[in-house]
Amino acid sequence: MTDTSTDTGADGNAGADGNAGAGADGNAKAPTRRSLIGWGGAGLALGAAAAGGAVAAARSGDDASPVAAAAGAPIAFHGAHQAGIATPVQDRLHFAAFDVKTDDRDEFVAMLKDWTAAARRMTAGKAVGDGAYGGLAEAPPDDTGEALGLKPSRLTLTIGFGPSLFEKFGLTDSRPEALVDLPQFAGDNLDRARSGGDLCVQACADDPQVAVHAIRNLARIGFGKVAVRWSQLGFGKTSSTTPEEQTPRNLMGFKDGTRNIAGTETDRLKKFVWVGEKDGPEWMAGGSYLVARRIRMHIEPWDRTSLQEQEDIFGRDKGEGAPVGKAKERDKPFLKAMLPDAHVRLAHPDSNHGATILRRGYSFTDGTDGLGRLDAGLFFLAYQRDVREGFIPIQRNLATDALNEYIQHVGSAVFAVPPGVRDADDWWGRALFSKEA
Amino acid sequence: MRPLRLSVVTAATTVAALTAVTGCTEKSSAGEDGVIAVTATDTKCEVSKKEFPAGHIELDIENKGSKVTEVYVLFPDDRVVTERENIGPGTKQKVTAEVKAGEYQIACKPGMKGDGIRQKVTAKGSGKVAKRDPRLDTAVAAYRKYAQAQADETLPLVKVFADAVKDGDVEAAKKAYAPSRIGWERTEPVAESFGDIDPKVDVREDGLEDGQDPEKDWTGWHRLERSLWKDGKLTDRDSELADQLVKDLEDWQNRVGKAEITPTSMANGAKELLDEVATGKVTGEEERYSHTDLVDFKANVEGAEESYELLKSVASENDPELTKELDKQFAALNTLLDKYRADKNGYDFVSYDKVGKDDRKELSDAVNALAEPLSQLAAAVVK
Numbered sequence: 001m002t003d004t005s006t007d008t009g010a011d012g013n014a015g016a017d018g019n020a021g022a023g024a025d026g027n028a029k030a031p032t033r034r035s036l037i038g039w040g041g042a043g044l045a046l047g048a049a050a051a052g053g054a055v056a057a058a059r060s061g062d063d064a065s066p067v068a069a070a071a072g073a074p075i076a077f078h079g080a081h082q083a084g085i086a087t088p089v090q091d092r093l094h095f096a097a098f099d100v101k102t103d104d105r106d107e108f109v110a111m112l113k114d115w116t117a118a119a120r121r122m123t124a125g126k127a128v129g130d131g132a133y134g135g136l137a138e139a140p141p142d143d144t145g146e147a148l149g150l151k152p153s154r155l156t157l158t159i160g161f162g163p164s165l166f167e168k169f170g171l172t173d174s175r176p177e178a179l180v181d182l183p184q185f186a187g188d189n190l191d192r193a194r195s196g197g198d199l200c201v202q203a204c205a206d207d208p209q210v211a212v213h214a215i216r217n218l219a220r221i222g223f224g225k226v227a228v229r230w231s232q233l234g235f236g237k238t239s240s241t242t243p244e245e246q247t248p249r250n251l252m253g254f255k256d257g258t259r260n261i262a263g264t265e266t267d268r269l270k271k272f273v274w275v276g277e278k279d280g281p282e283w284m285a286g287g288s289y290l291v292a293r294r295i296r297m298h299i300e301p302w303d304r305t306s307l308q309e310q311e312d313i314f315g316r317d318k319g320e321g322a323p324v325g326k327a328k329e330r331d332k333p334f335l336k337a338m339l340p341d342a343h344v345r346l347a348h349p350d351s352n353h354g355a356t357i358l359r360r361g362y363s364f365t366d367g368t369d370g371l372g373r374l375d376a377g378l379f380f381l382a383y384q385r386d387v388r389e390g391f392i393p394i395q396r397n398l399a400t401d402a403l404n405e406y407i408q409h410v411g412s413a414v415f416a417v418p419p420g421v422r423d424a425d426d427w428w429g430r431a432l433f434s435k436e437a
Numbered sequence: 438m439r440p441l442r443l444s445v446v447t448a449a450t451t452v453a454a455l456t457a458v459t460g461c462t463e464k465s466s467a468g469e470d471g472v473i474a475v476t477a478t479d480t481k482c483e484v485s486k487k488e489f490p491a492g493h494i495e496l497d498i499e500n501k502g503s504k505v506t507e508v509y510v511l512f513p514d515d516r517v518v519t520e521r522e523n524i525g526p527g528t529k530q531k532v533t534a535e536v537k538a539g540e541y542q543i544a545c546k547p548g549m550k551g552d553g554i555r556q557k558v559t560a561k562g563s564g565k566v567a568k569r570d571p572r573l574d575t576a577v578a579a580y581r582k583y584a585q586a587q588a589d590e591t592l593p594l595v596k597v598f599a600d601a602v603k604d605g606d607v608e609a610a611k612k613a614y615a616p617s618r619i620g621w622e623r624t625e626p627v628a629e630s631f632g633d634i635d636p637k638v639d640v641r642e643d644g645l646e647d648g649q650d651p652e653k654d655w656t657g658w659h660r661l662e663r664s665l666w667k668d669g670k671l672t673d674r675d676s677e678l679a680d681q682l683v684k685d686l687e688d689w690q691n692r693v694g695k696a697e698i699t700p701t702s703m704a705n706g707a708k709e710l711l712d713e714v715a716t717g718k719v720t721g722e723e724e725r726y727s728h729t730d731l732v733d734f735k736a737n738v739e740g741a742e743e744s745y746e747l748l749k750s751v752a753s754e755n756d757p758e759l760t761k762e763l764d765k766q767f768a769a770l771n772t773l774l775d776k777y778r779a780d781k782n783g784y785d786f787v788s789y790d791k792v793g794k795d796d797r798k799e800l801s802d803a804v805n806a807l808a809e810p811l812s813q814l815a816a817a818v819v820k
Contacts, residue, residue: 101802136820138701139816193794220809223805223808223810227798
């Protein structure tokens, strides 16, 4: 629920997807002519889009046709940074946290290699292994099959390693100092069963079936080595990394995170998101740190709140999303015009000594809670160069947030997200696990 | 997941090597080529020809011995093609059958006991016959014996349970309940292949069909489980149900030897036993009143392990990585289960309602860790 703000800049392409086009094995579906026209139509320089694999999708509803064309494209799996961080935010999420079940390091490494190979194929729109049919009739197929015939849908798969992983396999010396266990925050009501995890995979795609398929198949490959601890489906991205798009609304009906870091802002990504070479440890250079929080919204009480109070709580108007006293959503906010406990005021970098994070959260609705209340809210995902300088001070500052009356943090996890997989011989976690124990 | 009770049959029909052939004992117009004279004595079983054309055959049996005998035509895995019982001394009988090209055995059983005196015979035909690794036939035959032995050993335990119910002895019946189910649970995929027996003996209340009355139409173990643990008392109706259970399981005992079993159905049956655990036991749904789920759980794993061990010599040649993984995961699951019983040779497990959420998750993870590679066993067997 933080709102980061800055001047936007469009100085080149996002660093997340350094390689060209599709997967390195070269068999990924080429973008169709129609989709190329679509990209042009979305107002991007075609060359940049193709080279970066970063496809800007206009927010659906406003300009649906370019989205439809671009949504099917693949996003490069290989690159200096993992895709799924600075990549333009896709429409859907399936996030899963896993516990490690083996104490055999070689076995775990073998699984990471198998996962990488499967991720390389799935992000290119291909089936896992020998596919979903045509194999032995007596055995289950390698791929579960529900993504057959679907486009790559800009699927990205992003892996992260939790603090507890470093206790295993003798890796405590490799644990980054920046990967701190999160402190208890005011108002936290965390469910242990929805928190933590030795590792995580964030699957983002424009088609929910593609995202679910990816997690399902990775979980399957992982059986015996890892087990799903908890997972979360998300929809309706609540923040964008593409400032040319309108800021999506959260389930409270508000635009939040208007001035998120854009995927194209190389300088700010370098300053606030990517771990630098001197930050240490070496294996994390080019990586990032992820904080995931399941934030339940008290939807029904919120809906009974007066418009004035709602707008006061956020510090924005509900229609346009403009900061208090301003006319347009993207006008620079004048924080002192807002109430002292307004959300935007407390979350803004100017109130946090410049602390800035990259958000890519999603709304979630897991049905109702047995009392007839919508079990819904925000699945908050924030990437930063150092959790101690990103999420923690911002969240501490939000202790007095007026919004807290209507939300509750019920799940929490933090992960070290290693740098990107460089090429077809590289694999998730190589730099960490290739070190001598 | 496929419905469990179908899969044994389904798997059998997908393997064409030894397609089932129905036997019959009606008079027929078999040509001379198909007639095989069988001379049975108390010590011999002579056949007039050991090779004959595939198709319609006729056995002309003469019992020249002093005991009542029976004659079987068997597949290499001991499955029955056709049989004739009660052939008295000095009498003649005719048996006919349709056989495909392949290897068979003719067995005479003087005194109608034991494995019989056997002769190998071959039906030859133009049609191609897929050759099966003889070790797999041995495995299927051994598994058939195992399934039969489980049924044979189960019946006396069921009678102990039924007698306690009929005596109105709630405590004794509770004690005898879980042990009476072990043999059934170990061989569930085979047991369930008899679609008419399973709903009579092992259905849960939520498994009743629309319009079925739980008081009138619900029979079997779980109905008695409810009386014992939920109601805490036994009625005349429970005595009737106990008798019915014994009767239905005797039916199972008589038919289990004739189940369709193939190497792949054995392999997939092993996986299905783990699926049973994953869907019913690990959730505590199966034994919702008695909470003896871990006894069923262990029995399911034992049954899966039996299938696996019998197929292992072939599977380990085709896919040594897989069998290594399976050995490891079977051991891991068994070690985990041992945490829930004091005596490693006994079946006195912790009541499942005392097993917490985290521990259930751990059990579930261990089941998935085993079931996933186990789903590859069939492929490793037929490779």
